[in-house]
């Protein structure tokens with residue numbers, strides 16, 4: 001059984017790495033879910049940056065990592081189904097996605 005945190009709670013941890021804006025949860029897309037981590041894709045309502053964020057829940061608490069990306073929403077669909085993109089900033093998320 002997954003003891004995962006409710007999504008709205010996790011979303012509140014995500015901030016734009018560029019302008020610090022917190023996001024309206026409706027704008028956030030869940031790219032990938034695992035037991036203790038989730039990857040989100042979102043576009044900042046303030047500075048329009050595309051951001052990928054990974055939120056990890058552990059006994060020590062919730063950690064979020066955000067990275068700017070030039071991946072579009074369309075690319076993200078491909079990313080999900082096909083070859084991973086290779087952007088250094090999101091290498092950690094990339095590894096996570098590969099780890100099925």
Ligand SMILES: [Zn+2]
Pocket residue numbers: 016017018019020021044045046047048049
């Ligand atoms: Zn922003």
